[in-house]
Amino acid sequence: MIVQDLDVLKKLSTTPSVGQEKIRQQGVYESLYRDILAGYAKWEFDPLDITNPFPENEGSVHIWQGYEDRIIPFRVNRYISEKLPWIRYHEVPDAGHLLIYNSDLCEAILRELLCR
DSSP states (O other): OOHHHHHHHHHHHTSOOTTHHHHTTTOHHHHHHHHHHHHHSOOSSOGGGOOOSOTTSSOOEEEEEETTOSSSOHHHHHHHHHHOTTEEEEEETTOOTTGGGSHHHHHHHHHHHHOO
8 A cells, every 4th residue: 555545544533434333334254245246246247238327428537546546447437438438437547545635736636526
């Protein structure tokens, strides 16, 4: 895990999270099991078969991906975005999975989304 993600995790662990008790409401095993299935099991669909939700080019889907992400490999989202032209892919070189917690990057993302 990169330093930025570790710093974010340290900060988040010191502040109480609203609704935290609901995360494991079905038990730790069931919660982890479902997370693992979502990440590693065979999905019921192929992401490349998703239909363009903007057939008249009235919008696009944006993906911001940290190059140093150790949870979702950048190659996955890069590949999908190359195959689906309605996805705008933004790869962030020195960011990990928790890139949204970087205030400068979060501001840049919001500007990109709101100024279009």
